[in-house]
Amino acid sequence: MGRAEERRARQRGGHRAAPGRRAAGDGKSGIRRFFTWKKLLGTFLGACLLGIGAFIVLYLVIDIPEGNADAKLQSNVYEYSDGTLLARDGTVNREVVPLAKVPKKVQQAFVAAENKTFYKDSGVDLKGTARGLLNTLSGKGAQGGSTITQQYVKNYYLTQDQTVSRKLQEMVISLKLDREKSKDYILAGYINTSYYGRNAYGIQAAAQAYYHVDAEDLEVEQGAYLAALLQAPSQYDWAVASDASRKLVQERWNYVLNNMVEEGWLDRSERQAMKFPVPEKPKGDPGKAGQTGYLVEAANDALEQRLVAQGAAENIKQAEVMRRNGGWTITLNIDKKKQTALAKAVKAQLTSKLDEKERPVDADVQAGAVSVNPKTGAVVAMYGGVDYLQHFRNNATRTDYQPASTFKPVILAAALEENAKTQSGKPITANTIYDGTSKRPVKGSDIAFAPENEDDGNYGDVTVQTAMNKSINSVFAQLGVDVGMDEVVAVAEKLGMNSADLKAVPAQTLGTMGASPLEMAGVYATLDNHGKKVTPALIKSVENNTRKVEFPDPVGEQVISREAADTVTSVLTGVVDDGTARTSVRDNAKRDGQEVAGKTGTSENNKSAWFTGYTPDLVTAVGLFGEDNKTGAQVPLYKVAGLPRINGGGFPAQIWAAYMFGVTSTSAEFDLDTDQGAAVEPTRTPTPTQRPTQTPTQQPTTQAPTTAPPSQTPSATPTTQEPTEEPTTQPPSPTPTTKPTDDVSLDPVDPGDGQ
Template sequence: MGRAEERRARQRGGRRAAPKRRRSSGAGGKSGIRRLFTWKKILGTFFGLCLLGMGAFIVLYMVIDIPEGNADAELQSNVYKYSDGTIMARDGERNREIVDLARIPKDVQRTFVAAENKTFYKDAGVDLKGTARGVLNTLSGKGAQGGSTITQQYVKNYYLSQEQTVSRKLKELVISLKLDREKSKDYILAGYINTSYYGRGAYGIQAAAQAYYRVDAEDLSVEQGAYLAALLQAPNQYDWAIASDTGKKLVQQRWNYVLDNMVEQKWLDGAARRGMTFPEPEAPKPAPGMEGQTGYLVEAANYALKERLVAQGAAEDMEQAKALVDLGGYTITLNIDRKKQAALEKSVKAELTSKLDPEKREVDADVQAGAVSVDPKTGGVLAMYGGVDYVKHFTNNATRDDYQPASTFKPLILAAAVDQDAETQDGVPITANTLYDGTSRRPVMDGDQKVGFAPPNEDDVDYGDITVQEAMNKSVNSVFAQMGIDVGMPQVVKVAGDLGMETEGMEAVPAQTLGSMGASPLEMAGVYATLDNHGKKVTPAVVKSVEHKDRTVEFPEAIGEQVISREAADTVTSVLTGVVDDGTAKRSVRDNPLRDGQQVAGKTGTSDNNKSAWFTGFTPGLVTSVGLFGEDPKTHKQVPMYKAGGVDHRVNGGGFPAEIWAAYTFGVMDEVTEFDLETKQGAAVKPSTSPTVTQSPTRSPTPEETTEESPSDEPTTQEPTSQEPTTEEPTQSPSQSPSGTPSTEPPTGGTSTEPEDPLFPDGDRQER
């Protein structure tokens, strides 16, 4: 070893250099890492990251605002109920009805807190641990795992989406914190239970209560509430009707968990808890649809609601009102009586639709029926028949007003005459006893002038001298055409409007006396209900009440003021009993075995060219208007109904319509009643004076006419004087136009074809 090497060896402690350098190199590396990752640096980095995170969160908190609610979470259905509160239908994209928390029992509210978030009333709206776990699970691909508070779940349901992303979870955290600071716990809880999905297509607690227990949310028991709260964890798996044995076991366990938590929180007495049994829910029931009559009823209710929204200023027009209704959230209770509705549907089927056979008779496919039944004391629409099926025939025949009401308008002329103390042009007061000239095609006179109107009677029958009572019984056109001029057509139109007809645009011309305007069964039911109500206005009301969490909708009273005198209304009612007892409705109504002595008033109507046929009748407590309409199912044009249903000739008001009316009315009667009338006229009360006469505006009564016996409770039948009844069907229609020109077609221009065939001049024809 040289000196130099020896010196270096001594300097290095006698160790060899190479191994020393290798070890020194390793030792030097470790010291460098220690110097780089010291505890101070690690802690500094940690706190720096925390500060950075806190800063980022503060920025997020400042940037993220509480957004507008998710439009999908706001979707609600409208709920329609019968008058007894049972559900008729739900209409809307989402089966949800938002209810105020105050309507939900406190114990039921707490079942949801016990199930999902026991610290709900104390926490700040977030579960940081659960949220962090959820974020990590999302980042690691484990899916929707992790816990969250009721506030966070509500935020997810109402403000955000169901997607599982880190950004969505961070937004959920920020919005939940802000929401908890800005809103009350009750607000958040209400939002949560109203937006959550419970299975069976039910969103929100109200829809769930109906879907599982057939009750409203306000009527839920604690046991039932606990089941609904338990459902939220797994709605389909825990639905008792479809759950597997495992699913049933799991939901029972969770139900017990909910109730035990309530005891732990001192929200439920332990003894009461031990006495509780699992409340098995009802079997699923299909949501009521729009099939059958339901669609017509819903449509009518919606129209009434939209009208009120416009009237109250909540909407500027019907289009805007429709948008409000379509948003949902309305609970609409109708005046419809379930039993009467079913009875009306049954009567139409038994007396009409079961007898129609389009394969045998093409015309049978053209027959449409519509009917409305009204309580004259309240104005409520108790039953409505809109057509064969809403999903097959969308036009509501009960509310359509494009067909002539024909002779059912004649009582309104008499009402105007009596109410205004009108006189014939000879100065004779118009009463039930007044004699008119019932000659077919007799020119209608205004003083010495012809008005250019000379309507034929049905089948051109001449009745000669006939009382107003008998003219109503037999529906003599020539009499009421003249009476309209005697009263004054402007006055007739005014009284018609007062009674409830839509008279805007109605011309005050003689042809209107035969019902040539348009009208609906709903409209005519209201008019006759006003007569039945002794002259106090009745406006038929489809809707009983409307509830909505954000607005109040009030409906006006259906019973209004006195529009004609009681004597006038009662006189018309009295006269109309004759139509039933000795007139065009005799066979179908008077002789019906179900009548059982019930007093009835009513009027038949058969329009021009047999395009419509009517019977509107009433008892002291029920008014029903039935209309039949000829409509081509392809073009929807009005067409005749001759020989439909197998009848020999025309479809008359005393046939199918009166038969439907009788089957329905006598089938729903609770008791036999009598009219309380204040009148000295008509068939119901024996007149106190002899009949007075007017056969033409210029002829005075003869002594024989003034001493004619007064009509009694059973009016005597007066044979036509200018035509003997024949024993065979006329070879052509004897109808003529008002100018007197013969026609081989049924009369046009609004001429009523009542009364009945000349084969049965007393009205007792063999109708079917």
């Protein structure tokens, strides 16, 4: 073979080898051949065609069903803890009215509130539906809005179940309904079948329930409120709404009217002249008279919140629909005998002593109370007000009044839990000495604070135990700052207080946040349960023929140490035996040996008064609230029942004692893991120089412990002073030989809470 032929052969061999080398050395080329853009596009188009085909099949197969909303509505049964009947509801209050009888602007208000494109769309919000399907598949629950047509279909033709099939049915039926029926037909169905709260189904019943007029006589402002109400009927009902909910519904009302202006349905000048139309008070369901209505509505709220929490409902509105569809058997933890006893105690100790004709201010008193088993978390009794048909807001669950000095045990719990020290570096215990001078500026705070004690009383140098007994504001203001207000807030949250109402500022030491009797009962139940978290549970069990709702265990983990919780309990026995609750509780004729711990509270300007206390087997929080009988505004309790003012050691403590001493064990004892506080018996008898003459039956609840050096023991023990609920003179001030160093000159601020 010649050179030329050899060269050509080598070249041919090299060209042949090249493809083989690429195949062996390039691993990506095979993947690229498999995932080409043509194949990806083809797969995508194929999936789209398959989906379209499936939807066409669904569209052909699914028909518009017969409306069955009324048929599905059944009664709900509410039972006491022993299974006996408490109440039954579920009666449908509806009167269908033709759309022509609803003013045009009221119709437009509903469209502006829920679906501005209603008159233009095809009945389905594709983006919202797709988002809902994805969230359902991912387990997140639906988000986003639906059209009026979809909402009508879901409420009237289908169920509230969170399934892909139900959502697909909703979309198909909505498309068909939009093609086969007029927009007026759909809108009429929507406003006539929707639930508005107050057991009102449909706009006619709602107009009567909220404004005592027929639907045809509704003003546009009133129609806008009813339209806004549909987002959360129970939450937005003005008669029972919290301050936050009232703000939300007013914002929603403004949103509706502003949308009407944008759509050209309402003149701008007419809109600007409109004022929020406050609804009339509810007429009430006779079956919910007395305490029954409070218990039923509180149980409904708890059920609806749980349905949302466990993902059975998308939101509260849908949970309401599920609950109203009925068939539920709801067993409460309420003990029938204790419930009756609590209501009798309030009547005997408070309402029977009020005379609205003689003293108009007596009409402004509202009482609320909650009783909790600290071992199980069960709410065994709840007093919501004098009568659900007269006052619809549940005073046991309302959070708009200050708990005042009933917050002080939380501060002490934080000090003990955090091993806090005074400004001079001394550990804080029940026997630590503080300056109890009124308006004494706190030391160590960036915010100047110098609270006034009740009646501007000066107590001089006192132990923390005495400060708790006498509810001395100046001591607990300094104590809170010594602990650190961030730490105080953190412990308050652990004990069960709502974090949204808490602020890490010195003024919070006076209990200036909002809280309910239910909330405070939970806090004290956690203390009674040796620091294991207790979340009050009203519901024992819930089930219907399709599902059983599971509730979490009311008793949770250890949130503060047992020693800290038990020390607070020990200190709080001093409030009863030698403090502001002495007359009403310790000396109560009905007391038969029960061991008691508790705390009084009276808010600034006497707008609320509290006593929250407990025995080893039961916790009860009682609150009195000043509420204007006509406007609902907060007002002082001065001159109620002919008294100068109402303190926590007065009516609240008297109600507490009348109830508790009839339903609690006389032999139960606090099992306390502590060597501090009034409940701890002294190991030696104080010498005469340390203990001035006093009656033999008195216990030295504030005597310094025997382990303390003699120089820290006051020369005169404050417990020998007969405590009063309203100190009008300066009590004797024990002068320790070791002078406290936690005082500093700061500008004083306004006085705050009392007892």
